[in-house]
Amino acid sequence: MLEVKGLCKYFGGIRAVDDCTFTAEEGQITALIGPNGAGKTTAFNCVSRTMMPTRGEVWLDGRRIDRLRPHKITGMGLSRTFQISRNLADMTVLENVIAQAQVRGWRDLFRPAMSAAEIDKAMGILDFLGITRIAHEDGSNLSYGQKKLMDLAALLMSDPKIILLDEPAGGVNLSLLEEIIGHIRKLNEAGLTVLIVEHNMDLIMRLSHKVVVMAQGAIIAEGTPEEVRADPAVLDAYLGST
Ligand code: ATP
Secondary structure (H helix, E strand, O other): OEEEEEEEEEEOOEEEEEEEEEEEOOOOEEEEEOOOOOOHHHHHHHHOOOOOOOEEEEEEOOEEOOOOOHHHHHHOOEEEOOOOOOOOOOOEHHHHHHHHHHHHOOOOOOOOOOOHHHHHHHHHHHHHOOOHHHOOOEHHHOOHHHHHHHHHHHHHOOOOOEEEEEOOOOOOOHHHHHHHHHHHHHHHHOOOEEEEEOOOHHHHHHHOOEEEEEEOOEEEEEEOHHHHHOOHHHHHHHHHOO
């Protein structure tokens, strides 16, 4: 469903992503892992078109998307989260979820007023994530973990078919980690395809159907969690980076 072919992103002389080819199969959870600086976030940015690739192609459901504007890609069913929460100041969680979805291009026109349908939909998503109790709290007063869940809620407003999660477990405590793993599993079981960039190996090993390993801009291994864990090239890449 998501095909990345020969993707390259160069920053001057730095080859952040260099000729990467991989797929994220429909209905599966695919993880993109690798040591710091491997190029994971840059690859993610190019796939979601937050960044323009230097070269290469990205295809979604048989349509080439690497030249499309980000909101068009969202409209085709691909949405992403960011490492840093996109919390908008002076808004409640409910308003944040709706406004973020509007800014993402779920609607073509930015319209700050919330319709009854938008409120219903957002409340349904907050309920799905078990956070209706914070719907009317100021977004800026949330804990780190609550902000992560709010961002996930905003992502779901666009009715995505595939979600790209950038370090969903980054900086979270153990109980929130379990909650986040549960949500990702539930979303996948509900039919969503998932592509995750993550450092937390526990999450990767428990959730992923397929793991793609990057190091120094290139893909060095691909397979089931068990396969990549036993791959000497992967062990070398991680040990070499410490
Ligand atoms: P981490 O796990 O630490 O987030 P990563 O695998 O996501 O790392 P990237 O953030 O994609 O790696 O970075 C890959 C390489 O590209 C690094 O050498 C980084 O310094 C470089 N890089 C990333 N963004 C830029 C930029 N805007 N300008 C110049 N170099 C960049």
